[in-house]
Structures are given as C-alpha cells and as structure tokens.
Amino acid sequence: MQLVKTIAVSAALAATAGLANAGETLDAVNGKGFVQCGVSQGLPGFSNPDDQGNWTGLDVDFCRAVAAAVFNDADAVKFTPLSAKVRFTALTSGEIDVLSRNTTWTMSRDSDFGEFVGVNYYDGQGFMVPKSLGVSSAMELDGAAVCTNTGTTTELNVADFFRANNLDYTVVAFEKADEVVSAYDAGRCDVYTTDRSGLAAQRTKLSEPDDHVVLPEIISKEPLGPLVRHGDNQWGDIARWTLNCMINAEEMGVTSANVVEMASSDNPGIKRLLGTEGDLGGKIGLDNEFCANVVASVGNYGESYDRNVGPETPLKLDRGVNALWSQGGILYAAPQR
Amino acid sequence: MAMDNTTSYSGLVNQGNLPDKPAPINTEGLGPWVRDNLFNGAFNSVLTISSFLLVLYTLPSALNWLIFNAVWSGGSDACRVNPDGACWTFVGSRWEQFLYGFYEKSERWRINILLAILAVGIIWLAWEKAPAKKLMAFFMLVIFPVFSFFMMYGSETLGLPIVETPQWGGFTLTLVIALSGIVASLPLGIVLALGRRSNMRVISLLSTIFIEFWRGIPLVAVLFMATIMFPLFLPAGVTFDQLLRAVIGVALFASAYMAEVVRGGLQAIPKGQYEGAMALGLPFWKMMRLIILPQALKIVIPGIVNTFIGLFKDTTLVLIIALFDLLGIVQASIADPNWSIKSVPYTGYAFVAIVFWICCYSMARYSRYIEDKLHTGHKR
Numbered sequence: 001m002q003l004v005k006t007i008a009v010s011a012a013l014a015a016t017a018g019l020a021n022a023g024e025t026l027d028a029v030n031g032k033g034f035v036q037c038g039v040s041q042g043l044p045g046f047s048n049p050d051d052q053g054n055w056t057g058l059d060v061d062f063c064r065a066v067a068a069a070v071f072n073d074a075d076a077v078k079f080t081p082l083s084a085k086v087r088f089t090a091l092t093s094g095e096i097d098v099l100s101r102n103t104t105w106t107m108s109r110d111s112d113f114g115e116f117v118g119v120n121y122y123d124g125q126g127f128m129v130p131k132s133l134g135v136s137s138a139m140e141l142d143g144a145a146v147c148t149n150t151g152t153t154t155e156l157n158v159a160d161f162f163r164a165n166n167l168d169y170t171v172v173a174f175e176k177a178d179e180v181v182s183a184y185d186a187g188r189c190d191v192y193t194t195d196r197s198g199l200a201a202q203r204t205k206l207s208e209p210d211d212h213v214v215l216p217e218i219i220s221k222e223p224l225g226p227l228v229r230h231g232d233n234q235w236g237d238i239a240r241w242t243l244n245c246m247i248n249a250e251e252m253g254v255t256s257a258n259v260v261e262m263a264s265s266d267n268p269g270i271k272r273l274l275g276t277e278g279d280l281g282g283k284i285g286l287d288n289e290f291c292a293n294v295v296a297s298v299g300n301y302g303e304s305y306d307r308n309v310g311p312e313t314p315l316k317l318d319r320g321v322n323a324l325w326s327q328g329g330i331l332y333a334a335p336q337r
Numbered sequence: 338m339a340m341d342n343t344t345s346y347s348g349l350v351n352q353g354n355l356p357d358k359p360a361p362i363n364t365e366g367l368g369p370w371v372r373d374n375l376f377n378g379a380f381n382s383v384l385t386i387s388s389f390l391l392v393l394y395t396l397p398s399a400l401n402w403l404i405f406n407a408v409w410s411g412g413s414d415a416c417r418v419n420p421d422g423a424c425w426t427f428v429g430s431r432w433e434q435f436l437y438g439f440y441e442k443s444e445r446w447r448i449n450i451l452l453a454i455l456a457v458g459i460i461w462l463a464w465e466k467a468p469a470k471k472l473m474a475f476f477m478l479v480i481f482p483v484f485s486f487f488m489m490y491g492s493e494t495l496g497l498p499i500v501e502t503p504q505w506g507g508f509t510l511t512l513v514i515a516l517s518g519i520v521a522s523l524p525l526g527i528v529l530a531l532g533r534r535s536n537m538r539v540i541s542l543l544s545t546i547f548i549e550f551w552r553g554i555p556l557v558a559v560l561f562m563a564t565i566m567f568p569l570f571l572p573a574g575v576t577f578d579q580l581l582r583a584v585i586g587v588a589l590f591a592s593a594y595m596a597e598v599v600r601g602g603l604q605a606i607p608k609g610q611y612e613g614a615m616a617l618g619l620p621f622w623k624m625m626r627l628i629i630l631p632q633a634l635k636i637v638i639p640g641i642v643n644t645f646i647g648l649f650k651d652t653t654l655v656l657i658i659a660l661f662d663l664l665g666i667v668q669a670s671i672a673d674p675n676w677s678i679k680s681v682p683y684t685g686y687a688f689v690a691i692v693f694w695i696c697c698y699s700m701a702r703y704s705r706y707i708e709d710k711l712h713t714g715h716k717r
Contacts, residue, residue, distance in 0.1 A: 041659055042672030049669055053434045053442075080503060081659045081669065086565055093568035095579075178671070178682040185679070204677040207420055314674040 025228070025235035026070070026285050029097055034076045037063035038096040041081045044201035045309035045317075046102045046121075046224075055079045059100040061304040062120055062226050062243065064297070066098055069242045069290040074297035088113040091229055098239055100226040104153075114227040117240035120301075121225075121309075122321045122330060124218035125157050126196040128203065131211050133190055138217040142167045145189035147180050149173065153220070154194050161219040181205050195222055200315045237284045245291035247333035248273055249300035251324055256299040259292055273336050280336055291336070301331070403687065408680075416678045424680045428688050431670050435688075438506015438661050444498060447488045448509055454481065455512075463703060465710070478520060489513070502580040506661035508692065514584055514652040514662065519645050521588040526595025527634075531625065533596065534603055544596070551593035556651055559586040564658040583655050591648045598640040602633030635711050642704035646697045664689050 029035055039047035039059055047057040060079070067077035080096050091099045091114050103109070104123075105116045129135050138161070148154050150173040162169045172189045174180045181202045184192040192199065196214065203209050226243065228236050249255070252270050254262045263274045271277035274295075275288035282288055298304060302324075309317045323329025363369050375385040406422035408415045416424035428435070437445050458477040461467045489505065491497040505513065532544030551559075563582040571577065606629055614624040634641070656665040667685040670676070 041656075041661075041665065042669035044672050044674040044677055048672040048674070049434065049439070049666075050673060050675070051430050053439055078501075078503065081661065083657055083659050085561075085657075086659060089565045089568065093571075095568065182679075201672075201674060201677055204674070205679045205682070207679060309674075314677050 023232070023234050023285065025097055025232045026238065029070060029235075033071070034078050035063065035067045035070060035098060036078050036080060036096045037066070038080045038082045038087055038090050038099040038101050039063065040101045041083060043102055045197065045313065045315045047079075047081075047100075056308065058121060058304060058308045059102060059226070061298050061308065062100045062246075063098060065242050065246060065294045066239060068294045068297045069238060069245070069286055072287065072289075072293040072297075091227065094229070097235070098226055098228055102224045103227060105223045105225050105227075109227075115230055115236045116225045116227045117236055118243040118333075119223040119225040120243060121197065121223075123195045123197050123222035123224050125154055125193060125220040125222065126199055126218055127215040128184075128192045128199045128212050129190060129215060131213055135215070138215050138219070139165060139167075141169065141191060143169070144191050145170045145172055146191045146193055147172045147174070147184045147189040148193050149177065149180060150175055157220040158193055177202060178205075197309065197315070197317060200309075200317050204314050234285055238286060241280075241284060241336070242290075242294060244333040244336065245273065245294050246298070246301040246304065247324070247331055248336055249291065249295045250302040251326060251333070254295055254300060255303060256296055259295045263292060269335070269337070278337075413676050413678060416676075416680055420679045422680065423684045423687060424678060425684065427670075427676055427678075427681050427684055434507060434670065435663060435666055436508050438510055438666055439504045440506065440509065441498070441500050441504065444491075444500055447491075447497065451485050451488055452509075463706075482517065482520060485513075502578055505580065507666045508663045510580075510655075510660060511649075511652050511662045513580075514587055514655060515649045517584050518587045518591045518648050518652070522591035522595045522644070522648065523641070525588070525592035527599050527630070529592060529596035530599035530603060533600055548593045548596050551590050552597070556587070556590050556654055557657065559590055560654060560658050562586075579658070580660060583658060583660055587648065587652065587655075591644060591651075594644050594647075595641065598637050598644055599633065601640060602635075602637035603629065605636050606633050635713075638704055638708050638711075642700055646700055649697060649700070650693060663692060 037060075039055060039057075042048045043057070043059075045057055047055060047059045050056050063077050063079065064074040068074040070076070080090060082090050082096075082099075082101055087099055087101050087103065088109070090096050099114065100120075102121070102123075103116075105119060110116050127138050127141070129141075135141060141162075144167075146158055146169050148158060148171060155171065155173060158169070158171065172183060174183060177194070177198070180192065180194070183189060185206050192202070194202070196218065199214055203212060203214075206212060226239060228239050249259075252262075252267070252273060254270060254273065259274065262270055263276050265271065268277065272280060274292040275281050275290065279288055281290040287293070299307070305319065305322065306312060309315045311318060319327075319329060321330050323331060325332040364373070376382045402421070403423050406419070408419050408422055408424050408426055411426055412430075413427070415426060433445075437448055440448060458473065458481065461473050462470060462477065467473070487495060488497070489500065489509075490502070491499040493499070529544050529548055532540045533548060535541045535544070560583060563586045564579065567577065567582060610628055610632065611624070614628040619627065652662055653664040655662050656668070659665075661669060667689050671682045671685050
C-alpha cells in the first residue's frame with residue numbers, strides 16, 4: 001500500500017511538473033469557456049444537489065464565484081463530484097481547475113497536492129450529547145461511549161483528546177455517517193463526534209433534535225479551503241482573490257443587492273474593490289470589475305454563508321469563528337489595493 | 338365320494354361384509370396440503386413454526402414503515418413530523434433526478450425515446466410469436482447501442498446538442514453501464530472461452546492469462562485503477578472519458594467471468610458431438626455455431642444470467658469513482674440539508690433496493706422462461 005501511495009504521489013508530482021506554467025490554466029479555461037470545479041459527492045450545506053438538480057452550497061458558491069470572476073457568468077462552471085480518495089488526483093491530472101471540496105488545509109496536502117488559496121470555512125471537531133446526560137463540558141465525558149466514523153482523522157482526534165485529558169472512553173465506529181447517527185439516536189453511545197458543521201447537519205436527522213446539545217470544546221483545527229494546482233501562480237491568484245473579494249465585500253458592506261450603487265461610492269477602498277479605480281483585476285488577467293461581477297451574481301461571503309449554512313437554513317450554524325474579524329470572528333482577508 | 342364344497346372352500350369365499358376400514362388419508366384440500374408441506378415430521382414442523390414467527394415478527398413493522406405509516410404526500414415538513422414512516426415524498430420530488438441524473442432538462446426527451454425503444458425491443462424479443470425476431474435482435478444488439486450513444490451524447494451533424502458524460506446519471510447511467518457490460522461481455526466471454534480451450538498454445542495461453550488477470554482482481558480495484566492511476570500514465574492534458582473508462586473496466590471484468598461460465602458449458606458437451614460435427618466435414622466456426630455452442634449455451638443459461646445479475650448489481654460500485662448511478666444520486670440527494678430528516682436515508686436506500694430487485698427478478702424470470710422453452714430432456 002505504501003508503495004502504491006509512493007508511486008501515486010510521485011506520478012502526481014511528475015504530472016504537476018509537466019502541467020505547470022503561469023497563465024496556462026487561465027488560457028485553457030478561457031478556451032473551453034467554463035471552469036471545471038471539483039466538489040463533494042454530497043455534503044449538506046457545502047455541496048449537494050437540490051430538488052431541481054442544481055448544485056448548491058458554500059463550496060459550490062466559491063466555484064460559481066470563480067466562474068463569475070473569469071467570465072462574468074456564474075453559470076459558466078461544471079461540477080465534478082469527487083470522492084475523498086480521488087480528489088487530489090483529479091486536480092493534479094488536470095481533470096479539474098479548482099478543488100472546492102471541504103478539504104482541510106494541512107501542510108502535507110499543501111506540499112504534495114496543490115496550493116491552498118485560503119479558508120472558506122473554519123471547522124473543528126466537536127461533541128454532541130443528549131441533554132439528559134447532564135454534561136456541559138467534554139471534560140466530564142470520562143467513561144463515555146463515543147460514536148464516530150471509521151478511518152478518518154476524527155477517530156484519531158478523539159483518541160488524542162481523551163488520552164491527553166486522562167479520560168476513559170470506548171469507540172463505537174461505523175463506516176457511514178447515516179449509521180453513526182442512527183446508532184447515536186438509538187442510544188448505543190453517549191457522545192457523537194465529528195466536525196461541527198457535520199454535527200449540525202446530522203442533528204436534524206435525530207428523532208428529537210432539541211434534546212441534544214453540542215459541547216463547547218473544539219478538539220481539532222479544520223480550516224476548509226479551496227485549492228488549485230501547483231505551479232500556475234496566476235490561476236492561484238485568481239482563486240485566492242476571488243475568495244478574498246467575497247470576504248472583503250462583506251466587510252465593506254457590498255452585497256449583491258447594492259453592488260451597482262456601491263460602484264459609484266466615494267470610498268476609495270470600495271472603488272478599488274469593485275474596479276472603478278485602479279487596475280487590480282488586470283494584474284491577474286481578469287477584468288477590473290471582476291469582484292463586482294462576483295458579488296453581483298454570487299453575493300458576498302456573508303450572503304453565501306447565510307444562504308447555505310446559516311441560522312435560517314436547516315443546518316442553523318451560527319457564524320462563530322467564521323464571522324469577520326471586525327465582528328469577533330477570525331475571517332480576515334488581505335486588503336485589495 | 339361326496340364333495341364337501343362348502344367346507345373345503347370356506348376359507349376362500351367371503352361369507353359376509355368385511356369390517357369397515359378407516360377412510361384413506363385425504364390428499365386434497367388445504368388441511369392435507371399444510372400437513373404434507375409444512376408439518377411432515379418434527380424437524381419441518383419446528384422450521385415452519387419458527388419461520389412463521391419470524392415473518393410475524395418482522396413483516397407487520399416493515400409493512401407499517403413502508404406503506405401504512407409512510408408519508409405519501411406533502412413536502413419535507415410532512416416527513417419531519419412523522420419520523421417513523423418512509424418518506425416517499427422525497428422520492429416523489431426527486432424521481433426525475435433519480436431517473437435522468439443531471440442530464441440537461443431540455444434534452445431528456447432523448448432518453449425517453451431510448452427507454453421506449455429499449456422496452457419495445459425487450460418485449461419484442463421476449464414475445465415468442467413476434468415476427469422478424471432475427472432482424473430485431475440484430476437491431477437491438479448492433480444498431481441500437483450506436484444509436485443510443487449518438488442520442489445520449491449528441492452530435493453536431495444530427496443537430497443534437499452535446500450532453501457530456503459527467504451529466505449522465507441516475508437509473509439511466511445504471512442501465513448504460515449494465516447494458517454495455519452485458520452486450521460486450523457475452524461475445525467476448527464466448528471468444529475467450531473458445532480461446533482458452535483452443536489447441537493453439539499461444540491463443541490458449543493469452544486467453545488464460547487474460548481471464549485469470551481480470552478474475553483475480555476485485556472490481557473496486559479495477560475501477561480505482563481506471564480512475565486514479567490511468568490518468569497519471571497519460572501525457573498531461575490528455576483526458577479520457579471517465580465513464581468510458583468505467584464501462585470498459587466493467588465489461589472486461591464481466592467477460593472474464595462469462596468466459597468461465599461458457600467454458601463450463603463447453604466442457605459438458607460430450608466428445609462425440611465434436612467428432613460427429615467433424616465427421617460431417619464442418620469447419621471450426623460452423624461446428625461451433627451449429628452444433629456445440631447452441632447446446633453449451635443452453636446448459637449454462639442459469640450461469641449466464643447469474644453473471645448478468647451480478648454485473649447489474651456491481652454497477653453500483655461506480656459510486657466510489659464519483660459517477661452518479663442510481664445509488665450515487667440517491668446518496669447525494671440525501672445530503673440536501675432541506676431533506677435532512679431521519680427517515681429520508683432509509684427511504685432512499687429502500688427505494689434503490691426495490692428498483693434493483695425488480696430489475697434482477699425480471700431477469701431471473703426471463704431466464705427461467707428461456708430454460709423451459711429450450712429444454713430438451715436434460716431437465717430434471
């Protein structure tokens with residue numbers, strides 16, 4: 001297995017080395033007329049098909065934003081659903097242009113597979129318990145039976161957490177999320193652990209969702225972000241500044257509803273953002289108004305968040321750390337100037 | 338000498354009525370049927386009672402969940418209120434996706450036409466008295482696949498907009514993979530089986546290597562190789578259609594199994610049949626076509642259909658390489674947060690199970706029918 005992995009990685013690197021030339025991806029994308037974007041096979045709120053068969057979600061919105069930045073048309077994007085195993089191969093082999101698939105930014109992935117362009121959701125592993133257990137902190141979970149998925153980092157994180165805090169525990173692991181939920185719902189374990197966005201999504205599947213609480217502890221860092229192939233810095237910049245544009249637009253109060261009026265604003269920061277002043281878009285091979293186009297068709301980060309995972313959606317995720325830095329969160333995009 | 342008839346024959350001649358015997362055991366009616374079939378002996382009685390209890394234990398709650406307590410109308414809210422029954426409105430609101438996948442909405446009539454032709458073709462071929470069956474078989478096996486490809490993929494010259502394969506999905510994709518696997522694997526399997534039994538060393542060796550190679554690796558590994566490793570061996574920028582890779586993998590895999598099934602049939606034909614055919618002066622292919630294969634294939638119909646059914650179900654494995662067959666599209670739909678309800682995943686999987694069961698059982702029934710029709714005394 002190790003050998004296969006080594007071969008796969010070195011072949012992937014060889015493929016990357018062959019592909020990477022600045023500007024090549026943008027030329028190819030312009031040539032075919034759409035952005036090919038890798039998404040998940042179905043993760044609630046991040047990428048999933050809706051009743052009409054359209055892909056929706058936070059990750060999907062980023063893909064649409066890149067399309068809007070390049071073509072001024074958020075629909076000029078095609079989605080490739082990818083399993084966790086094939087996602088990086090699809091990127092390195094050139095099958096997709098952007099991978100926006102709830103991928104945790106880690107050092108090894110950044111060096112092996114591609115270039116992360118930022119974080120579009122700060123996730124972290126959490127715990128959910130029934131209210132009847134009377135527990136208010138994960139520190140009180142001594143002796144608990146913990147439901148989780150097999151073979152993921154969640155299992156390792158739980159082991160680390162309980163060992164570091166000298167707590168006893170038993171793992172009850174299942175292959176699929178649906179199995180974990182039904183086991184937890186049937187009372188086969190006291191605690192359900194996975195990423196907090198996942199907890200929110202699965203909670204709605206419990207018989208009595210209101211009888212369960214998510215504990216305050218977050219035991220791992222899972223910064224989820226989109227990535228592009230190594231080597232093509234211009235394409236990396238396009239993806240990075242598309243994401244920054246959405247966050248900066250929220251910070252400056254530019255929304256899809258008011259973007260047209262805002263373009264005539266006197267605020268120099270907004271002028272630069274929307275391309276009525278300066279030539280920031282031109283520097284990365286796009287229109288100067290690329291950010292205005294993104295916000296007009298996809299919305300700013302806050303709009304995308306509220307639409308897909310926010311308190312008004314079934315997921316009911318508060319902004320939490322994903323709020324802007326100016327509002328108590330850690331979302332902090334570099335300025336566009 | 339006086340003949341004393343009465344005394345000497347008195348032992349043989351009946352003097353009165355025989356005593357009544359008990360009535361013979363009744364073999365007609367429900368009671369005797371139950372006795373003969375369900376309670377003939379202690380062991381079978383125990384089996385009957387325990388099976389009956391098992392059914393009694395599971396069936397009412399299953400029917401309750403599937404039918405009586407299920408949600409048949411309304412939206413997702415109706416299912417959220419009633420978590421203890423199947424949520425058929427979920428299937429109802431998504432059946433188009435389950436059938437067509439992400440296929441362009443305005444182009445779905447193309448799939449409808451193909452499905453209609455397919456249905457007519459299958460009924461035509463299955464119906465005993467239908468005319469021009471050979472012509473129809475040729476059409477369905479040779480012309481229809483090519484026609485289907487152009488209909489589904491599109492063609493500029495025909496004026497049909499291109500619909501790329503990543504947009505294919507749902508039950509249509511399941512059919513595409515399964516039918517191309519079935520249509521390709523039977524002839525390929527026959528050729529491989531003949532090759533393996535060939536007297537020509539090289540051909541026999543190559544066939545054996547091919548069969549043992551494909552039989553020796555799991556289908557999941559074949560699909561992974563086709564998806565992950567294969568693109569890395571190609572020059573950068575060259576992509577090879579993902580669906581085509583999967584279909585070829587599935588077809589080669591199935592043909593190896595088919596080859597061994599057919600070889601089993603060939604082994605069962607007595608040597609005299611070969612010798613008789615050769616004595617008539619028939620060349621190899623004629624001997625095979627007229628004498629050997631009709632007999633051999635008839636023997637292995639159950640095995641062939643078994644392989645077909647296995648292949649049909651194996652198509653769900655393309656899920657792991659992110660092709661959305663019926664199971665894949667149902668799983669993706671379950672992830673919709675608006676349908677994030679307890680009963681939805683169970684309903685989705687139950688729906689997939691029902692669809693697959695109907696398809697596989699139809700194949701099984703048809704194979705039984707063919708067996709009955711072709712039986713020439715080998716049948717017990």
